[in-house]
Amino acid sequence: MTVTMGIDIGTFEAKGALVDASTGRLLAQARRPHEMRVPRPGWAEHDAEADWWGAVTHLSQALLAQSGLGGRDVKALAVSAIGPCCLPVDRDGHPLRAGILYGVDTRAGAEIAELNARLGEERILSLAGTALNSQAVGPKILWIARQEPGNWARTVRLHTATSFVLERLTGAFAMDRYTAGSWAPLFDQTRGEWSDDLHGLCAPEQLPRLLWSAEIAGEVTAAAARATGLAPGTPVTTGTIDAAAEAVSVGVRRPGDTMVMMGSTVFVIQIARAPVRDPRLWAAPWLVPGRHAAMAGLATSGTLTQWLRGLLAPDLPREEAFAALSAEAEASPPGARGLVCLPYFSGERTPIHDPLARGVFFGLDLTHGRGDLMRAALEGIAAATRHIAETFAEAGSPVGRIMAVGGGTRNPVWLQATADMIGLPQELRRLTFGAAYGDAFLAARALDLAHEDDIDTWNPPVRQVAPHHRPVYDRHWAVFRQLYDRTADLMHETTRWANPSDQPGSSPGSASP
Known part of the structure; x- marks a missing residue:
């Protein structure tokens, strides 16, 4: 062995x-x-x-x-x-x-x-x-x-x-x-x-x-x-x-293959036929000669659910709190009963690249519960992921196969909402241990013990999550896309009020190593 x-x-x-x-x-x-x-x-x-x-x-x-x-x-x-x-x-x-x-x-x-x-x-x-x-x-x-x-x-x-x-x-x-x-x-x-x-x-x-x-x-x-x-x-x-390395672990290797990593942040990698030059995206050579990658990433994803857990269920142990909130989010219908979330709680990376953007829960009324809030947050993350997918298409490199990976794949609302928002099925592999497993595969490749296609034997596909609620989310998406454009100036103003001396790019007089 x-x-x-x-x-x-x-x-x-x-x-x-x-x-x-x-x-x-x-x-x-x-x-x-x-x-x-x-x-x-x-x-x-x-x-x-x-x-x-x-x-x-x-x-x-x-x-x-x-x-x-x-x-x-x-x-x-x-x-x-x-x-x-x-x-x-x-x-x-x-x-x-x-x-x-x-x-x-x-x-x-x-x-x-x-x-x-x-x-x-x-x-x-x-x-x-x-x-x-x-x-x-x-x-x-x-x-x-x-x-x-x-x-x-x-x-x-x-x-x-x-x-x-x-x-x-x-x-x-x-x-x-x-x-x-x-x-x-x-x-x-x-x-x-x-x-x-x-x-x-x-x-x-x-x-x-x-x-x-x-x-x-x-x-x-x-x-x-x-x-x-x-x-x-x-x-x-x-x-x-x-x-x-996580993309490698789930078989991303051919042009159009796209990994959606659902973790502390959402990170998206797509293999492209040629360099993708678009100021809204990131680009780099891929891991092997002759291939290219286009990337995008959100600023707040799993970290938002962590924050909500502490806010909405502070007295419960971590796993018990997540289980309770996840069940309540599943009980809330797609669209979270009219609640729309902009998940920009730490600013936002691609495609808007706005460090002064801030999170929004829009449409709240006195009938909404914590399950609606959690579902709206997950749907907001999914909508922001759709924004990335549409940016890839606008840059001339549309998404092909989607491989989903990361801790978020264990959350049925997050996983389904992402498929529904993007409108494409997501493929899941047998193992979702992630980048460390991809690293072990790269180490095997370095010793010529494995070919890149062998990842399908190492970690085969086990199921797909197909879109089901596209019409509901198309309505949701229309509000989501307009909400940032209509409130960005107000976000920037209130962010400056809150932290007048700590703006991104501000420089302290001295810093300790």
Whole structure:
């Protein structure tokens, strides 16, 4: 039996999987929770030592202990993580501050505006294949240089979460091209390499070497072996962003294939025949040469249901509260009895890219109950996902097959509402363990133990969720689409009232590492 290991570091939890690479059988699985820190409105951070490296060491040891296998039994490791993140480290690889997270961190609004004005929005889109928004790393690098000059003066290398872990495991300084695609305006999508002109944001030697996700980037060092339980010399792949590994785990690989990941946020990845250049979407090379990806993501999804749980059922244990609210949401009819929710409770990413947008429950009356509120929230998330699907079509890359994955697939209202809103069936696979399983598959591919089509054997389709209530949701959709346009100016005004000194893009006088 040949065994591969996959580890994924998510926003609130890390997961690990040990897999028999000949069959795809899951041999062991483990989880480790952690927190996302929000030190100021619009900021989102992780502790790279505790949350990223700590997850890898803990889960590797837990998987080996659970399975009864030794470190030498693991033939390759692949790690994925949230991304794109921005972490400056010193000469010895020590983090100089907390890791700045992906698009949910909106601190660099002023830097986005400055770079757009200096470089030109069309030029950035043409070069990088994506517009500057909160997902882009370039403005966050500029933010660190401007607001934390002491940290910036000591910065020798710039990492995302996967490259930081890769360096700890192997000593290699490398990143996959899919992740690099989000480091606008530093990435040249036409060439698939860092741009010749880095626009004064950093030095070339501060950026990782670029590889493909399933390439072997290095081998586990003696120090990393002691920390993880793996054998020295174990091959480690370059790694990738968690959503991409999750897409791999459910068979997304052909043009038109689209993953809808229902988790803390909704993230959508579509495989495209050619680069998709639309300022409302994100674009990057796919995990293998010759293919492309178009991406989109909401800012608030599962985090909204978590917030509602605490608000509507504060005295119940977490699982019991979710069970009660889910049952009440199912009892509420499609359309939530006229209640419409804009799920912009942390601003919004694609396609409106508005960090000042805010959440709305519209149409409330005294007969609505908490089940209606929960259903409206789930339907609002589904409507925002439809907005993404329609944006793909408008960009010339319509959605084909939809593969649904993530914790939200266990919520029947969320799952059905998404199918109904988009108007296409969603395919579910046997395993929904997610990115860690996809990582184990990528590790097997790196050793030539699996072909990309073998994922259908590893994790076959088991059912489809077909649309049923399209007419109801078409009416709902019409209100949803108009509601933001009619209230956006008021959202912006009240957001500024609430946090006059903490707007995205505002800059504190000093910040601690």
